Amino acid sequence: MKLKIGISCYPTVGGSGVIATELGKLLAERGHEVHFITSSMPFRLDRVYPNIFYHEVEVNQYSVFQYPPYDLTLASKMAEVAKRQKLDLIHVHYAVPHAICAILAKQMAGYDLKIMTTLHGTDITVLGYDPSLKDIIRFGIEQSDMVTAVSHDLVKQTCELIQTDKPIETVYNFIDERVYTKLEVEELKRHYDIAAEERVLIHISNFRPVKRVPDVVRSFAEIARHVKSKLLLIGNGPDLQVARDLVKSLQLEDHVLLLGNQKHIAELLSMSDLMLLLSEKESFGLVALEAMACGVPVIGTNTGGIPEVVVDGETGYLCEVGDIECVAHRALTLLEDEERYQAFSKKAMERVAATFHSQLIVSRYEQLYQQML
Ligand code: GMT
Numbered sequence: 001m002k003l004k005i006g007i008s009c010y011p012t013v014g015g016s017g018v019i020a021t022e023l024g025k026l027l028a029e030r031g032h033e034v035h036f037i038t039s040s041m042p043f044r045l046d047r048v049y050p051n052i053f054y055h056e057v058e059v060n061q062y063s064v065f066q067y068p069p070y071d072l073t074l075a076s077k078m079a080e081v082a083k084r085q086k087l088d089l090i091h092v093h094y095a096v097p098h099a100i101c102a103i104l105a106k107q108m109a110g111y112d113l114k115i116m117t118t119l120h121g122t123d124i125t126v127l128g129y130d131p132s133l134k135d136i137i138r139f140g141i142e143q144s145d146m147v148t149a150v151s152h153d154l155v156k157q158t159c160e161l162i163q164t165d166k167p168i169e170t171v172y173n174f175i176d177e178r179v180y181t182k183l184e185v186e187e188l189k190r191h192y193d194i195a196a197e198e199r200v201l202i203h204i205s206n207f208r209p210v211k212r213v214p215d216v217v218r219s220f221a222e223i224a225r226h227v228k229s230k231l232l233l234i235g236n237g238p239d240l241q242v243a244r245d246l247v248k249s250l251q252l253e254d255h256v257l258l259l260g261n262q263k264h265i266a267e268l269l270s271m272s273d274l275m276l277l278l279s280e281k282e283s284f285g286l287v288a289l290e291a292m293a294c295g296v297p298v299i300g301t302n303t304g305g306i307p308e309v310v311v312d313g314e315t316g317y318l319c320e321v322g323d324i325e326c327v328a329h330r331a332l333t334l335l336e337d338e339e340r341y342q343a344f345s346k347k348a349m350e351r352v353a354a355t356f357h358s359q360l361i362v363s364r365y366e367q368l369y370q371q372m373l
Helices: 015-029 070-085 095-109 122-129 131-143 152-162 186-191 213-224 240-249 265-270 286-293 324-335 338-355 358-372
Strands: 004-008 033-038 052-056 089-093 114-119 146-149 168-170 199-204 229-234 256-260 274-277 298-301 316-319
Touching (some): 015 033, 015 089, 015 114, 015 358, 033 070, 052 070, 089 095, 089 358, 095 122, 114 358, 122 152, 146 358, 152 168, 199 265, 199 286, 213 240, 213 274, 265 286, 274 324, 298 324, 324 338
Parallel strands (some): 033 052, 089 114, 146 168, 199 229, 274 298, 298 316
C-alpha cells in the first residue's frame, strides 16, 4: 500500500538529518508520497525528487517573545500539512521536541494520525540526564504509536534512563550504497599533495567535545612517528580551534589537513586508509558506516552503538575511551600489515552490504509503518 508520510527532523548537517532525508528519498523511490516538514531544506535534498514535497516551518521573531516559538510553529505546520495532504503517519526524528510537536499536531488535526519516533541518541544521552526534560521525553516516547532507536545500546540506555517499558525497536542506520562506494581518486590525492606511498587517516565529525578530537590528533601524532602519513580532519564545530592549536603545538601542521565541512565525503573516504572515531558517546556512528562502505576500516571507541557497527578484529578495532596508546597500536597493526589491512577492508564492505543495506532498512521501516497502521 502506498502511504502518505510526513517527516520532521533537524535539517542541518548531522547524522539524524542525513538518515531522515535519505529514508524519505528511498521511500519516495518506492512510490510513497513524502512530505518533509522542517525549518529549512534538508541539506541532502539537493535537487527535485518525484514524490517529495517540502513544507517550510517559518518561525516568526516577535519581539514580545524572548525565545522564537519553533516547537509550536512546527506542531501547527504538522497539523496543517497532515489535514491538507491526508497524511497516514508522521515519522519524527528526536523525541524532543519533534515527538511532542507531533502529539500536539495529532490532537489539532483531529484524526488518528500515526506517530513514529526514531531516537538518535543526543535526546537520550544528553537531554535524558536533564531532570527538567526527562518527563517530557518519556511522554513523547510513550505517546508515540511506535518508537525505534538506531542501536540496541540506545534502546537499553533509553529504557534505563527514562524508565519506560514502552517497546522500542532497534532499526540500524544505513547508507546509500550508490554514493558510498570505493571510488578512483588518485588525482584527488595528488591535488592534496599526498604522496602515493603515504597513508591517510580520516576523522569526520561536528567537533563537539563528545567527539574527543584532541584524542584523534594525539593518536595520529604517535602513528605518524612510525608510518609516513597524513590526517584529514573534516567538519566544523566548537573544538575545531582546540584541534588547530594542538596540531600546532605538536608541530604537525604539514601532516594534518583541516578541510572544514565537505559535501563529497565518499571521495575523501576513498582517499583514506583508516578512520578514527574516538567519541565518548555515540549511539551509532554513521560516519563509521560510511567509511566501511568505502572499504575503510575503523578504529573506534568501545562505547554506545559503535561496537554494533565496528566488529573488533574484523572490520576495525575497538579501544577504551581515551586510550590513545591502544588506538595508535591498533592503527599500526593494520597499516604495517598489508595482508591484514586488505582482509579488514573487504570485511568492512561485506558487513555494510549484509547488515546495513539501505533496501533492508527501508523495508523494515515500511513493515513497521504497516504494523502501526
Ligand atoms: O553526533 C552528533 O553530534 C549528531 C547526532 C545527530 O543527531 O545527528 O548524531 C546522532 O545520530 C546519528 C544518526 O543516528 C548517530 O550516528 C550518532 O551516533 C548520534 N550521536 C550521538 O549519539 C552522540
